Amino acid sequence: MPSLRPSPRWILLLITLVVLLYGVVYPNVDTIATSLHHDGHWSPANYLALLSQRLALEAVFTSIGVSVATVILCALVGIPLAFLFERYSFPGRNVFATLAALPLVLPPLVGTVAFIFLCGESGILARVVQRALHLQEPPWSLRGWGALLLFHTYTMYPFFYVLAGAGLRRIDAGLAEAGRSLGARPLRLLFKIVLPQLTPSLIAAGLLTFMTSMASFSAPLLFGGNVRVLTLEIFTARQRGDQPMALTETVILAAISLVALLLFQRYEGTRKFAAAAMKGAARRYRPLGTGSTRLLAFIVGVICSVGLALPVATLLLVSFARDGQWTTQTLPPAYTLANYSRILTQRSAGEVFLNSLSMSAIAALAALLWSFCVVTLSMTMKRRVSRRLLSLLVLVPWALPGTVVAVSIAEAYGEPSLLLGSFILVGTFWILPVIYFLRFMPLVVRALQASMEQIDPSLPEAAGSLGATWWQRFWRVTLPLAGPGAIAGTLLAFVIALGEYVASVLVFVPTNRPVSIAIASELRDFNLGSAAAYGVILMAMIALSMIVAARLERSASV
C-alpha cells in the first residue's frame, strides 16, 4: 500500500502511538526502573544477585528449553492437521475441522481439572490401562517434563492449526497448479511453493506459541513436578515478598521473548512472499480419490478429533458427576443435575457470564480495529528499524505473564497520573476490558499482519489506478483479502479473554466479576461439579461464537 495520503496516515500514527504509550510504554517503564534499583539508587545489583542464584539461572534455561520443545511439538501437531482439514475433502471433514480447534474452548482452571481427571495418575485413561493390564500401581504420573509438554502441546497447538489453516485458505493455488503442470513432485511442491507462502503464518504461530509457553504459569505449577521455570520463580519471589527479585526475573522473561521475536523477524524478512495476483485459481478442496486414502484420512481425522475432544468430554462428565462419589472407580458412579441447578439458581450466575462476554467482546473488537491501524501503518513505514520497533512494542504485553500486565497497569493507573489526569482506572469496570485488550491484541495484530503480508501489493495499486479512494481500496480490496486472518485472530482473542483468570483475579471489581472468578470460588470450596458446570456453559458459549465466526469467515473469504 504505497501511496497513503498524509492525513489518514497521521491519524493512524496518532492512534497507534497513543495506545502504545498508555498501554505499553508508560506502565512498563516503571517495572524496568524498579528492577534496576537497589537500596534506593540505580544499580544492576538485582541482576547480579539473580546471576549468582543457581536455581534462578536453571529456571531461565528450563523455560527456554520448555518453550522451544513446545513450539516444535505444536508445529508437528498443528500443521499436518491444518493441511488435512484445509486441503482434502473426505466424509465428516467439517465436523472434524471444528473439533480440532476444541482445545481453544477448554477454559483455564476447569481445563486443567478436566485434564487431571482424564490423564492424571488416578484419571480415566490411567485407570483403564491399569485395569486392562492388571497393574498394581498407576501406569504413569502426570508430572515432570512429559506432562508439562503434553499439556502445552494440547493447549497451544491451535495457534499453528488456526493460523496455518487461515494461511492455507489464502495461498494461491494457481502457483501450485503451475508447479504441478511443470512436473514438480508433491514434496517439491510442498517445500518450494506451499510452505514458503505459509511462512508468515507459521512464524506468527511459532512466535505466539513460544511466548505463551514462556509466560505459562498454571501448567508448570500443576504438572511441572520438579521442573522449575521462570514464571514459578517469579511467583515464589512474590510470595516471599521479594518484589525486586520478582520484577528482575520478569524483565528477563520479557527480554527472552523479545529476543525470540527479533530472531523470528530476521527469518521472516528473508522469506517474504506475496501471493501473485490470485489469478485463475479459487482454492478448492481436493477430494481424496481412491478408497484407501479416503479411508485413511477419515480414520486419522477420527482419531485426532476423539483424542482432542476427550478432555472436553471429561469436563462434561465431571459436571454431571455427584461430588465426592468418584474415588477409585474408572468412571463416576453417580450422576446428577444438581451442579447445574446449584449455579443457575445463584443470582450471580447470569451476571458473571454477561460480564465475561461483554468485556471480551469489547476487548476483541477494539483489538480488531486497532490492529488495522497498526498493520496499515507498519506497511507504509519505509524504514525497517521503525517497523521492527513497532512490532516489538505491540508484542511486549504478550511476552509478559498475565499477572505482570495487570500489576503494571494497576500501578500506573491506580492514582491520579500524568496521562489520565484525575481519572483512576483501578476499581472501575473498564480496567478488565483494557487489560484483556492489551494482553490479547498481539494475537489479532499478528494474525492480521500475516494476512496482509500475503496480499499482492499490485491489487490495491490496480484499484488505485482505476480511481478508487484510499477508503474504497481498503474496504473493497484489502479487507476482503485480509478478512479470514482478521476474523481468526479476533476470535482467538475473544475466546481466550472469555476464560482469562490470572490477570482478572488481581484487579476485578464486583461489577465486572468474570466467570473465571466464579469457577475459582467453586474450586476453593471443592465444588468440582459446579466448577465444571460453569466450564461447560462457558464452552458452549465459545463454541457458539466459533460457529458464528466460521460463518462470517466463510462468507468473507474470496
Next chain:
Amino acid sequence: MHLPRKERHAGDSRSQAGAGTLLLATLLITLLLVACSSGKQSATHHLLIYTPHGPDLLVHFVARYKAAHPETEVQVLDIGSRQILERIRAERNRPQGDLWWGAAHTTFQTAADDNLLATYRPTWADKVPASARDSQDRWYGTYETPEVIVYNSDGVTAAEAPRDWDDVLDPKWRDKILIRNPIPSDTMRVIFGAIIWRSIKDTGSPEKGYDWLRRLDTNVHEYTADGTFMMQKLARREGLISLWDMPDARLFKEQKGLPVAYNIPTSGTPVVTEGIAIVRGAPHEDEARRFYEFVTTTESLVQAAQKFYRMPVRTDIDRKQLPPWMNEPFTRLPLDWDVLRQQGDDWLRYWDTEIRGRGSRH
C-alpha cells in the same frame, strides 16, 4: 467465467457489510447492557467485602445480613487470602474494600505491620484469648483451625494411621504422602514453621527441622498446587496421608462424602486463628463495622460451626450447641508466631532450594 465472478464479488461486499454491521451491533448492545447494569444504584448503604470464604458460607451470611439490613447493597470479592493482601497493598492510596473477612492471623499481622488495617475494638473484644487478637485492635480472631494428619480411611485403617508428626516419616509411607505446596499456603507454612521452630527451641538451630523436612521429602509422592487438588488426590488414592487442617478434613468427610479421616498429633498441634479486620481508609467504615459485628455474634458463630465446620474463637459460646467433635480436647503446640512470620520466608526458601524434590533422588 466472468459473470459468476462478478456476482461473487457483489455477494462478498454484501456479506462484508453484513459482518461489519453484526460486529457493530454486538458492540452497541454490549455497551447498552453495561450502561444498564452499572446504572442500578438504588441502595442507600454500600459495603464491599474481601473474603476467601467459599460460596456456601458467603451466600448464607450475606443473605441473612440483607434480610436484617435491606437498605444495604453488599458486594463480595471472593479471592484467596494472600491475593487479598496483595490487593489491599496495591490499593493503599485509594482503598476500595471495606472489610477483610478471613485469613490466617499471620497474614493479618503482616497487613497490620504494613499499616493496612484500621483499628476497631468489637463489643466482644474481651471474650477472646489474647493470642487470638491484635494487641492494637487491628484484627480479631473469629474461627480457629488446628492442623491435623489426614488419611484416606479406605486405604489406611485407624489403627495404622500416623498419630504424631514423626510417624509420617516412617519408611512405610514412602511415596504415599501428599503435601500441598507450602509457598502460597498459610496452613502449610504454619505446619512447616512449627517443625522448624521446634528444632530451634530444642537445639538453637533450624538444622534438625530441615532434616525432618528432608526425611518427609523422601516420603512425599507429590507437592500439589492447591488444597482442592490435594484432597481430590487423597480421596482418589494417589497418596494415603497428608497434613491439613481439622475443619476442612471434617467438612470433606461429612459434607462432601470423601473417604478421609484425621488424627490430631499427640505431641500437640499449632492452631491457626482465622480473623476479621477493617481496611484502613475504608470508604464505608460504619457499614463494615456493622457486618463485622453481625458475623461474630454468638448466634452467627454457632451457625458457622453447625453448617460450615468453623470452630469459634469466642470463649462465651454455649459449647453444647457446637458439634461434638469441636469439644474434643487436644494438645496445643505453643509457637512463637512473630519468629515464624519474620523467618518463615527464609526457612521456606531453604526448603525450596535445598530440600524439595531432592529426597527421592537418593
